Amino acid sequence: MEPSGPDAFYAAAARAAADRELNRKLENASTRHFEHLAVAVSEFAPYQSERDAARRIKEESIERLDELLAELKQRLEARGVKVFFAEDAAAARDYIVRVARQAGVRRVVKGKSMTTEEIGLNPALEQAGIEAVETDLGEYIVQLRREPPSHIITPAIHLSKEDIGELFAEKLGTAYTSDPPALTAVARERLREVFLSAGMGITGVNFAVAETGTLVVVENEGNGRFCTTSPDIHVAVMGIEKVIPRFEDLSHFLEILARTATGQRLTAYTSFLSGPRAADDRDGPRETHLVVLDNGRTRMLADPVLREALYCLRCGACLNACPVYRHIGGHAYKSAYPGPIGSIVSPSLFGAGAAGHLPFASTLCGACKEVCPVKIDIPRILLHLRWKMTEGGGGQVAWPQAPARVRAAAGWFARAARYPSMMRAAGRIGAFLLKPFGHDGYLRRMPGPFAAWTRVRDFPVPSGGNGASGRETK
């Protein structure tokens, strides 16, 4: 899913922010997540040092990216994996559709992959007459609703079990139940025949080990393993940043990824994939493809500040930690990557016109940075992107009228603030004019750029600069 500029974001965010039920579901899910995380961290003493170790490996990986990708390609090709470097989303989509068509594939099963959401793969497959079925339970649910995932780890986080019960009753014709095990059993049964009839499995990749040419997929439902072993063709899709140098590095990442993402010690399934079945193997795919996606990532790599965003493990913890995400949900962002991590990668992936407003949609509260397992300084990157979209030559944001006016006023304020006595005179005039309208120290309505303030809360009556001396009070 691709963002389409600030107007769509404003409309969706306003709608979602007013949806208290959505907020309740997200608060509940987030509270549970952090309770689990707290337990997982408390019983694992080296958690903090493992975060630092993982961070160092990511730093090294991104530093040596060209060399590691070449090594990965060489190792994988030696075992018969077809490796394709896709410069952009279209190249990746076209390649995968071509492979499916050439093999006469009519049905594809998909493991959870945000990268395939990023490139808009499902619509492309559908257009080519190929059915793509999501097999992760959450993904299966949102696909039935014909909507994108609203979270990168928990795609149906915006739905309650009652919502899902109603959905299954309507779409699958089963008797209504809101019992999670019963609902899971329904999906499991429906998906079984789909798995067995699919000609291609498509998954993401959590880590790609250069040294051994190993693709690592972590998941909890076994659907990812099914997608990578049962169909004749397996296509793995990954961003260039997923490569890591050594097999032993995995010990650090696997210690922290599940803990941070879901509060688990380890995911239920950790698959180490090394390519198509060998002549004497009894199972496994006959063909394995790896699509390595750039799609703006090398632009991030070239920017010394943005580069840090490539360390992301896609654990999703920053989404749950973010109060903005919890109030507007994932769909409002209109990006495959919502929340704080989405706001720092989307402008590079989808362009400034489409996503340049997202770095501004944050209070810079820093909750994301606190939970990030590899300690990405997300607020700093948000600030950097704001600068790029303002005076740093990173493209223009087509601000709607109201926020454009606020920005103009902020610029005026910043320039006027160079002259404190002028500011104070203006403050005195403003206070003089506004004072008569004050009730109990507050104003209910303010003019100009302040109108957006008093639309939703009151404004303290200005003092006319009385604080300057520290002697007077209102």
Next chain:
Amino acid sequence: MREVTLFSTCLGEELFPGAVAAARIVLQRLGLEVKMRRDAFCCGQAAFNEGMRRDAAELAARFLDTHQPGTALVVPSGSCASMIRIFYPDLLADQPALLKKARALIPWVHEFSEFLVDVLGVTDVGASFPHSVTYHPSCHLLRELHVIDAPRKLLAQVRGLRLCELPRGTECCGFGGLFSVKFPDISAAMLADKCKCIEQSGAEFVVANDGGCLMQMGGGLHRAHSRVKTLHLAEILASR
């Protein structure tokens, strides 16, 4: 007698003169001579946060001309203090002369509660405030400056004060500077939750160390006809 400079901050000057006056009184009662400089109005945080680095750097330059190392600079706002301490080096990275000035000044810059507790070693300022109070830890104070305990230690020593726990206290109030007026719907939803938690705390007053949070929470509580009032920490510490 030691001398300190108190930076009133733009929000302090224009909207919260009582907080600035109270901070001054508290410092004076501790035997400090408090200077206030009138030639810097704003640290540049709003411009910096909006991506207007050129304008922010101009304000930072003026600020660094006004305030020299050698005298403690007390800032009654967590976000302004973190602007100077954490973000000036980033903002001024390409301007060596200013960067040098900033680095020299930074060790002298302290947020108000941090200055009292960590620099002066004072937790009891002799204040009395016989009311129930809840404390909202401002995001920049908490997660940029890592000032966690100082405000609580100070409140704990105030005579008659009953400290109420704020549910989901570390959650942002939704201010975020220009965010509050550029994204008013999101800001309002966050604020509504904060106000709900403040009510749940059962306190008569909510205290914070940042003009931005005080504006946001105060405005939200007042619009909702709440009986809970906002105060800057200094205002409680100045009460006798």
